Amino acid sequence: MGQFIARRVLLGIIALMLAMLIVFSLSRVKGDPRYFFIGEDSLGIDPAVWEEWGRRLNLDKPVPIQFALWMGDILTGDFGDSVTTQRGVLEIIREKAPNTIQLGIIAWLLGTLVGVPLGVFSATNRGNFLDYVLRGFALFGQSVPIFWLALVMIFVFAVNLGWLPSGTKGEGLAIRNFVMPAVALAWFPAASYLRITRTAMLEILDSEFVKFARAKGVAQVPVRWKHAFRNAIIPPLTLSVFVLFGLLNGTIIIETVFAWPGLGRLAIDALWATDYPLLAGLAIIYGAAFVVMILSLDIVYALLDPRIKYN
Amino acid sequence: MEDENASISYFLGTDALGRDILSKIIAGARITVLVVVAAVGTGVIVGTTIGLVAGYFGGLIDDIVMRFVDAWNILPGLLIILVIVLVLEQSLETLIIVLAIVSWPGAVRLVRAETLSLKNREYVALARVAGASNTRIMIRHILPGVVNIVIVTATLGTGNIILLEASLSYLGAGIPPPEPSWGRMISEERQYIDAAWWTSLFPGLVIAMVVMSGNFLGDWFRDRVDPTLRQL
Numbered sequence: 251m252g253q254f255i256a257r258r259v260l261l262g263i264i265a266l267m268l269a270m271l272i273v274f275s276l277s278r279v280k281g282d283p284r285y286f287f288i289g290e291d292s293l294g295i296d297p298a299v300w301e302e303w304g305r306r307l308n309l310d311k312p313v314p315i316q317f318a319l320w321m322g323d324i325l326t327g328d329f330g331d332s333v334t335t336q337r338g339v340l341e342i343i344r345e346k347a348p349n350t351i352q353l354g355i356i357a358w359l360l361g362t363l364v365g366v367p368l369g370v371f372s373a374t375n376r377g378n379f380l381d382y383v384l385r386g387f388a389l390f391g392q393s394v395p396i397f398w399l400a401l402v403m404i405f406v407f408a409v410n411l412g413w414l415p416s417g418t419k420g421e422g423l424a425i426r427n428f429v430m431p432a433v434a435l436a437w438f439p440a441a442s443y444l445r446i447t448r449t450a451m452l453e454i455l456d457s458e459f460v461k462f463a464r465a466k467g468v469a470q471v472p473v474r475w476k477h478a479f480r481n482a483i484i485p486p487l488t489l490s491v492f493v494l495f496g497l498l499n500g501t502i503i504i505e506t507v508f509a510w511p512g513l514g515r516l517a518i519d520a521l522w523a524t525d526y527p528l529l530a531g532l533a534i535i536y537g538a539a540f541v542v543m544i545l546s547l548d549i550v551y552a553l554l555d556p557r558i559k560y561n
Numbered sequence: 562m563e564d565e566n567a568s569i570s571y572f573l574g575t576d577a578l579g580r581d582i583l584s585k586i587i588a589g590a591r592i593t594v595l596v597v598v599a600a601v602g603t604g605v606i607v608g609t610t611i612g613l614v615a616g617y618f619g620g621l622i623d624d625i626v627m628r629f630v631d632a633w634n635i636l637p638g639l640l641i642i643l644v645i646v647l648v649l650e651q652s653l654e655t656l657i658i659v660l661a662i663v664s665w666p667g668a669v670r671l672v673r674a675e676t677l678s679l680k681n682r683e684y685v686a687l688a689r690v691a692g693a694s695n696t697r698i699m700i701r702h703i704l705p706g707v708v709n710i711v712i713v714t715a716t717l718g719t720g721n722i723i724l725l726e727a728s729l730s731y732l733g734a735g736i737p738p739p740e741p742s743w744g745r746m747i748s749e750e751r752q753y754i755d756a757a758w759w760t761s762l763f764p765g766l767v768i769a770m771v772v773m774s775g776n777f778l779g780d781w782f783r784d785r786v787d788p789t790l791r792q793l
Contacts, residue, residue, distance in 0.1 A: 392720075405755070
């Protein structure tokens with residue numbers, strides 16, 4: 251077990267280094283990286299300042315050394331300053347992160363708590379009308395672009411019915427503001443959980459030991475939840491990695507639609523303003539967050555299913 | 562004239578500049594298909610080659626490739642894509658590169674696994690006895706056994722690539738402006754949603770239908786190619 255965790259941690263470190271290497275090399279592929287750090291006024295810039303930037307980015311040293319020094323800066327928390335606002339990248343990210351984390355957690359809970367039970371329900375009602383409805387929902391949910399879904403929700407609930415606000419977060423945890431972004435974000439995960447739970451449940455419900463439990467006279471409800479569901483939980487859990495991945499990507503899109511003041515919106519603003527340091531910092535922070543989430547998930551996974559081999 | 566609702570002359574209505582939505586959707590299909598086929602094709606060819614080499618030779622090459630693929634899979638994909646778009650600037654080529662980058666690791670994993678199971682078969686050993694070179698064995702003897710499952714998986718993955726392309730276009734990082742694009746149609750028309758809902762509704766429905774068709778095609782293909790793969 252210890253060795254297993256050590257291997258996963260090592261993988262996480264490799265992934266982070268890879269992310270940093272990609273982000274770093276990208277700043278060097280189009281000639282002088284100073285253009286990315288100084289911004290629009292780099293053309294008429296004072297030569298002394300230009301030189302000063304060269305020293306700050308260590309451009310007088312060989313590229314591998316530049317990478318090592320840059321990585322050292324990142325690891326000590328120095329992500330540089332945003333080109334547009336001249337504020338520290340880490341400071342901006344720290345300010346906006348709670349909004350994204352709140353939205354992400356709510357959407358994740360929503361997706362799991364809706365998708366998994368519906369998957370079980372769909373499997374236990376195999377072949378009847380509700381099963382078809384749910385499968386249709388799952389198929390549709392996995393095919394529809396979420397930004398479009400969000401727009402349709404805005405059109406129906408904000409523009410026409412006027413029940414919910416069409417954007418921005420407001421102060422604190424105002425539930426009304428969270429409803430539409432969270433539902434739009436949870437839609438795809440819920441559909442994926444539904445499909446995979448349904449498949450896993452059907453497989454388990456068809457197995458010998460469930461048939462035996464039935465033959466023994468165990469009631470329907472305990473068979474479903476104690477015998478079948480506990481064994482069907484691993485596929486949805488494995489899917490959680492992809493769901494979290496999808497949620498992180500989804501926040502970028504959903505926050506843009508709902509003008510949500512989080513990290514995703516920040517990323518798009520940075521893209522539009524060609525704010526390289528900010529976007530690069532975001533990519534690395536998201537990468538780190540992702541590595542931590544996957545590691546914790548791996549450990550939960552290993553604890554829940556002792557059959558998993560650690561090699 | 563502008564923002565006209567559906568009529569006989571404009572089946573799906575017109576947008577804010579009086580352009581026919583249906584024509585824009587049809588024109589957008591061409592560019593979407595071009596981008597997605599080029600991206601998935603590139604990704605699959607690169608991935609298959611790497612997977613074949615890694616699986617066939619094994620050892621150190623295999624270890625390095627697989628660690629790389631594992632690490633690649635836990636990168637924050639969309640953000641890395643945005644950094645690439647920021648640096649390389651928005652263009653069709655950038656978009657194709659970016660989408661190909663997303664689709665290659667899956668192919669590597671799949672082809673490697675299949676190659677591992679095929680390379681110890683007797684017919685491969687016989688080919689080696691007959692004096693076939695490594696390259697010949699890989700291309701003539703192992704690749705044909707791998708290609709079906711690769712095509713099936715690529716078809717199944719096309720839907721997600723189309724969704725990603727639409728999302729990127731919506732965010733303004735996808736298909737660059739003069740070309741029509743479904744994702745950007747939705748983003749451009751969203752400000753008129755209270756007055757002209759059809760301008761953003763129909764492109765979204767079209768994306769959903771195309772993605773669904775891709776999934777159905779993949780499922781059908783899988784059943785045709787290998788009935789044992791059929792899932793519940």
